[in-house]
Amino acid sequence: MRIALFGMLPDQASMPYIQQLIRKLEEVNCSILVYGPYFEKFESNIIFIKPFQLFNTHEELVNNVDYLLSIGGDGTFLDTVRLIKDSGVPVLGINMGRLGFLSSISKDEISDAVNALVNKDFKLVPRILVKLITKEGLFGDLNYGLNEVSIRRRDSSSLMVLHVYVDGEMLNSYWADGLIIATPTGSTAYSLSCGGPILTPGSKNFVITPIATHNLTVRPFVIPDDSKIRIELEGRNEQFLVSLDSRTESIDKPLVLNIEKETFNINLIQMSNKNFFSTIRDKLKWGLDIRN
Secondary structure, eight states, X not given: OEEEEEESOOOGGGHHHHHHHHHHHHHXXXXXXXXXXXHHHHTTTOOOSSOXXXXXXXXXXXXXXXXXXXXXXXXXXXXXXHHHTTSOOOEEEEEOSSSOSSOOBOGGGHHHHHHHHHTTOEEEEEEOOEEEEOTTOTXXXXXXXXXXXXXXXXXXXXXXXXXXXXXXXXXXXXEESEEEEEOTGGXXXXXXXXXXXXXXXXXXXXXXXXXXXXXXXXOOEEEETTOOEEEEEEESSSEEEEEETTEEEEEETTOEEEEEEOSSOEEEEEETTOOHHHHHHHHTTTTOSTTO
């Protein structure tokens, strides 16, 4: 079994757990590939007993690994998308951060998670991606995200107006600080903090969530994920910010944004003892009230 390890900025507290993971992978005779920039951050603290390889690009990953382990928080998990692309390589998130909706495996479950991979005691859960299309080609060929597209004003001097069309029909003109178009995966992220609903992974929907809307009767809106969304911007400011997950570009206001579902999915590995509802209960601390 070939396992790729991906991470960004490991802190000192996570080193024992990274060492534990590598030792466990070596014990079950896995071939290990490590993301080069990640290896540089921990190489003086971690010992490998068996040979391993380094990789840096999508091309080095495709057809060379069975699974990719994202080591960190949800931000790290989102960054795996640019390496995975349309390869279909399944991803398992090991949480070294705080909340961890996507990185659902805790540090104390590392050994059990590796055993589950070896025994194929898991299922793959496909997650849709949101795609951004602009004439200017924002974000190049990485014009898709796992969580959301967000449009925000660059400063706090005035509101922006976002004219939103769904399948060619006018939905609304939002007077707000911005707007979020979230996937079901992203419904537990930025959209949730702005009052959006939680969508189950297989719900086949997008949610359009305004950010600090000026009109209090405006609420988040759920649409089918095969819808085509067009957004036209208006406002006194000359520039706005457009983000795809954690990547952000500054744009001029005449830009028109077209948003739709990407043609491929990202495959998340879900352990047999976990599911979306149990993750929600755990991460949001539902049921911990003593009255329950």
